[in-house]
Amino acid sequence: MIQQLENLLQVSDINVSFGGLKALSNVNLSVPSNRVTAVIGPNGAGKTTLFNVISGFYSADSGSIQYEKMDLLTMPAHSRSKIGISRTFQNIALFPGMSVLENIKLGAHAQLKTNVFSAAIYLGSAAREERAISERIYDRLLNLLELEDYADRSISGLPYGIQKRIELARALAGEPKLLMLDEPFAGMNTAEKANMANHMRQIIERTNITVLLIDHDMESIMSIADSISVLNFGSLIASGTPSEIQKNPAVIDAYLGEE
Amino acid sequence: MNLFLEFSLVGIASGGIYVLSALSFVIVYKATNIFNFATGEMMMFGTYFFYVFDTQLGFGWIVGLAAGLTSAAILAMIIERVLLRPLLGRPHLVLIMVTFGVGSILRGLAGMIWGPTVRQLPEILPRTPIFIGDILLPGKLAWGFVIAGVIAALFMAYYKYSRAGIAIRATATDQITAESLGINIRGVFLLAWALAGVLAAASGIITASVNGVTPQLGLVALNVLAVVMLAGMNSVGGVILAGLFIGWIETVVGAYFGAAWQSFVPYLIVLLVMIVKPSGLFGEEKVERI
Amino acid sequence: MNQHTSFLRKKPKLDIFANPNAELVFWCIFAVGLMMVPVFGSAYFLYMACLVCINLVATVGLNITVGYAGLLSIGHSAFLGVGAYASALAFLHMGTPLALNIVIGAVSAFSVGLVFGLPALRIKGVHLAIATLAAQYSLYFIFQQWTSVTGGDRGLSLPKTDILGMGDTGFYYVVAFVALITSIAARNLFRTRIGRSFIAVREKDYAAQVLGINVVGVKLMAFGIGAAYAGIAGALLAAFLRIVNPDQFTLTSSVFFLAAVVVGGRGSILGAMLGAVFMTLMPEILREGISFAMGPEADMASVLSPLREIIFGALIVGFLIFEPRGLVGIVRRIMGHREVVDAGTGH
Ligand SMILES: Nc1ncnc2c1ncn2[C@@H]1O[C@H](COP(=O)(O)OP(=O)(O)OP(=O)(O)O)[C@@H](O)[C@H]1O
Numbered sequence: 078m079i080q081q082l083e084n085l086l087q088v089s090d091i092n093v094s095f096g097g098l099k100a101l102s103n104v105n106l107s108v109p110s111n112r113v114t115a116v117i118g119p120n121g122a123g124k125t126t127l128f129n130v131i132s133g134f135y136s137a138d139s140g141s142i143q144y145e146k147m148d149l150l151t152m153p154a155h156s157r158s159k160i161g162i163s164r165t166f167q168n169i170a171l172f173p174g175m176s177v178l179e180n181i182k183l184g185a186h187a188q189l190k191t192n193v194f195s196a197a198i199y200l201g202s203a204a205r206e207e208r209a210i211s212e213r214i215y216d217r218l219l220n221l222l223e224l225e226d227y228a229d230r231s232i233s234g235l236p237y238g239i240q241k242r243i244e245l246a247r248a249l250a251g252e253p254k255l256l257m258l259d260e261p262f263a264g265m266n267t268a269e270k271a272n273m274a275n276h277m278r279q280i281i282e283r284t285n286i287t288v289l290l291i292d293h294d295m296e297s298i299m300s301i302a303d304s305i306s307v308l309n310f311g312s313l314i315a316s317g318t319p320s321e322i323q324k325n326p327a328v329i330d331a332y333l334g335e336e
Numbered sequence: 337m338n339l340f341l342e343f344s345l346v347g348i349a350s351g352g353i354y355v356l357s358a359l360s361f362v363i364v365y366k367a368t369n370i371f372n373f374a375t376g377e378m379m380m381f382g383t384y385f386f387y388v389f390d391t392q393l394g395f396g397w398i399v400g401l402a403a404g405l406t407s408a409a410i411l412a413m414i415i416e417r418v419l420l421r422p423l424l425g426r427p428h429l430v431l432i433m434v435t436f437g438v439g440s441i442l443r444g445l446a447g448m449i450w451g452p453t454v455r456q457l458p459e460i461l462p463r464t465p466i467f468i469g470d471i472l473l474p475g476k477l478a479w480g481f482v483i484a485g486v487i488a489a490l491f492m493a494y495y496k497y498s499r500a501g502i503a504i505r506a507t508a509t510d511q512i513t514a515e516s517l518g519i520n521i522r523g524v525f526l527l528a529w530a531l532a533g534v535l536a537a538a539s540g541i542i543t544a545s546v547n548g549v550t551p552q553l554g555l556v557a558l559n560v561l562a563v564v565m566l567a568g569m570n571s572v573g574g575v576i577l578a579g580l581f582i583g584w585i586e587t588v589v590g591a592y593f594g595a596a597w598q599s600f601v602p603y604l605i606v607l608l609v610m611i612v613k614p615s616g617l618f619g620e621e622k623v624e625r626i
Numbered sequence: 627m628n629q630h631t632s633f634l635r636k637k638p639k640l641d642i643f644a645n646p647n648a649e650l651v652f653w654c655i656f657a658v659g660l661m662m663v664p665v666f667g668s669a670y671f672l673y674m675a676c677l678v679c680i681n682l683v684a685t686v687g688l689n690i691t692v693g694y695a696g697l698l699s700i701g702h703s704a705f706l707g708v709g710a711y712a713s714a715l716a717f718l719h720m721g722t723p724l725a726l727n728i729v730i731g732a733v734s735a736f737s738v739g740l741v742f743g744l745p746a747l748r749i750k751g752v753h754l755a756i757a758t759l760a761a762q763y764s765l766y767f768i769f770q771q772w773t774s775v776t777g778g779d780r781g782l783s784l785p786k787t788d789i790l791g792m793g794d795t796g797f798y799y800v801v802a803f804v805a806l807i808t809s810i811a812a813r814n815l816f817r818t819r820i821g822r823s824f825i826a827v828r829e830k831d832y833a834a835q836v837l838g839i840n841v842v843g844v845k846l847m848a849f850g851i852g853a854a855y856a857g858i859a860g861a862l863l864a865a866f867l868r869i870v871n872p873d874q875f876t877l878t879s880s881v882f883f884l885a886a887v888v889v890g891g892r893g894s895i896l897g898a899m900l901g902a903v904f905m906t907l908m909p910e911i912l913r914e915g916i917s918f919a920m921g922p923e924a925d926m927a928s929v930l931s932p933l934r935e936i937i938f939g940a941l942i943v944g945f946l947i948f949e950p951r952g953l954v955g956i957v958r959r960i961m962g963h964r965e966v967v968d969a970g971t972g973h
């Protein structure tokens with residue numbers, strides 16, 4: 078298969094430290110368009126930190142991050158949604174004070190246009206926009222992720238697996254180009270994992286979305302990732318196709334060292 | 337120049353009292369992460385406790401002081417145990433609102449019990465002015481400063497070296513780790529509040545020994561907030577410098593621009609600190625974990 | 627109707643307001659109720675109704691700031707003061723009409739609010755509470771000391787505003803209309819992305835950022851709207867009482883509004899309405915109670931003002947501990963809803 082891969086996201090020489098701790102050192106990562114790239118590594122390797130730098134939560138000591146020719150590190154955290162970057166969190170970050178539907182609608186916040194004044198009047202454009210986004214979410218997301226029955230439920234009290242799916246739906250509601258998932262399979266049983274992987278495969282097939290995901294579950298990762306990068310103690314120790322990574326001695330070492 | 341020196345000394349001396357109530361504030365903030373908007377009212381109520389035992393019940397100032405400070409500690413512990421403890425784990429906003437509500441209750445209670453009139457405290461501190469070179473300092477102010485200094489030093493020593501102080505500091509650094517090391521977190525909370533009650537009462541009594549006590553005494557807490565903001569909310573050492581500084585600048589501004597401007601100093605400092613260095617001069621900034 | 631919209635009409639689970647039909651009925655009853663007041667009420671009743679409506683506007687505003695956006699403002703009455711003084715001065719010096727005075731009140735309180743809010747809201751944490759406390763005292767101080775403009779302690783006296791030659795009744799209709807419009811407007815915000823962004827910022831600001839919400843901007847907006855509502859209430863208050871003086875805008879009256887928000891129910895427009903009614907009527911009942919208990923010659927002021935501080939404070943503390951959802955929570959419990967208390971971490 079000879080194909081010129083264009084990188085949607087390019088992480089170059091990123092360094093991050095917290096006090097004395099070096100959380101990321103000279104990390105490089107290419108995320109090709111329309112592919113699934115996975116980041117793995119033992120606990121505390123710096124995977125979530127990498128996501129947080131890309132999201133603009135942590136600032137890097139040095140290095141750069143390019144996304145569609147834009148320099149992400151100079152942009153405020155909240156500007157990423159508008160340019161097509163969305164993510165989920167390792168510890169589910171839904172809003173318990175709102176309904177499931179409202180949570181998912183928030184995923185499209187940056188695409189909606191209602192301002193304070195049109196919202197206060199809520200005639201015409203504001204009402205129309207709300208109706209349109211509700212219908213879009215019902216049509217494209219709720220049935221795809223089997224969430225129809227939960228739309229007007231409150232978040233709290235819903236099972237973990239459902240909450241994970243709601244967060245995925247929220248991340249998709251803005252129709253992102255780059256979807257970053259931090260441990261989407263964590264805390265799930267085998268059936269739930271298979272179900273989640275299935276949902277993800279459907280999403281990847283239907284849209285030309287680029288996925289960057291973190292997880293510990295090798296089986297799930299092998300089944301959906303096109304390429305894998307391995308972090309250990311803040312450094313990138315390997316990257317390649319799933320089968321290459323499986324055979325890589327440094328990777329095996331890193332994981333055995335953990336046990 | 338001499339006049340300036342005199343204003344400066346008076347200012348620094350009055351700043352000494354701010355240090356005590358700022359310490360009261362910071363100890364609660366460090367140990368429990370609660371921003372105590374009732375600090376001023378705890379100060380005022382502690383002073384009334386002293387007044388009750390000393391003057392109203394006629395026990396004299398030694399018993400009055402012991403009983404007053406003890407009552408202040410008990411009041412603070414009741415606030416922690418009865419009103420705040422049940423709310424642990426609820427949003428931060430809720431805990432802060434509760435301290436704000438408690439402040440209102442205490443102001444009202446004081447107004448109800450002792451009325452709006454000024455109550456004079458007994459003359460414990462000598463009136464005789466103190467001369468430093470040819471600069472004159474009012475006696476009560478100077479002695480008040482000395483006493484505040486001694487109390488602050490005792491507190492610092494306790495905080496640094498006693499087992500309890502170390503437990504408080506461990507809790508302030510990392511609650512979960514402290515708990516796993518076997519530190520009784522709830523005990524630490526209670527102790528921090530008790531200490532805060534004593535510190536606040538002491539600063540209230542010293543303040544009131546000059547002008548007497550009214551239910552409005554707690555309004556100085558606003559100046560104390562300026563101190564805490566300037567120092568950084570979690571800096572025990574910083575509040576000493578900041579307290580003296582605020583006392584100094586207030587007095588100097590008051591002397592040269594008039595009392596009206598003096599009242600604006602704390603607000604201006606609060607706003608300025610927020611704009612220039614929100615974590616304060618000595619406060620530490622943490623990267624929030626996400 | 628396709629299946630989606632019919633699904634949207636499913637039975638309410640989160641809010642009384644979740645059912646559009648029930649809500650429409652609610653607002654209609656509310657509007658008709660407001661209209662009927664002058665027909666059935668005495669002069670005193672009309673007076674109280676005006677006061678309730680004015681407090682309602684201020685409370686709905688504070689609930690947007692505190693309840694929905696989770697920003698603690700403890701100097702709300704100072705912003706009422708700004709609205710009251712600004713509109714009174716405009717009226718006295720330029721003879722501006724009431725409608726314009728209301729706008730002036732809103733704009734001036736919004737602008738002054740930004741002066742205090744802007745430095746505080748850039749930072750995470752309780753800084754807004756500190757800044758608004760500073761606003762409370764420094765604005766009071768300005769009202770009191772800037773005698774040449776504000777009239778000092780005596781304040782400003784205003785001539786009567788006559789609306790369409792209807793006297794007090796006419797004025798009441800204006801106040802009631804403003805209360806209705808501002809409540810509906812506030813409710814509408816929470817049907818849209820604007821309201822959702824307030825709640826998101828309250829509950830998890832980092833997640834809000836990922837969703838494209840400018841956290842500082844949203845906080846400023848929520849705080850500014852609260853201040854603007856206070857300014858509207860202040861302008862109405864000035865025209866209603868026809869006197870503006872510093873003692874109307876003390877810390878106690880800020881505690882009053884915070885209590886109204888907590889008692890009614892944080893994060894609920896209906897709650898703000900209930901809270902405003904409850905808190906406006908409570909001191910009246912208190913006054914009656916005291917004069918009944920202590921005889922008509924009792925020294926009202928010296929008992930009533932500390933008693934108010936105690937009761938307002940105790941209501942805040944008591945409701946936060948025992949009924950964090952406020953009166954709305956009680957109403958819902960009676961109607962058989964179960965609810966999670968204070969979900970979210972609210973940094
Ligand atoms: N805000 C922070 N402040 C201080 N240290 C941090 C912060 N965030 C992360 N760290 C540290 O950085 C290192 C990397 O953490 P990170 O969360 O990125 O690991 P991870 O690879 O996601 O691990 P896991 O698989 O357990 O989620 C850890 O040692 C962690 O303690």
Ligand SMILES: [Mg+2]
Nearest residue numbers: 124125126167
């Ligand atoms: Mg992680």
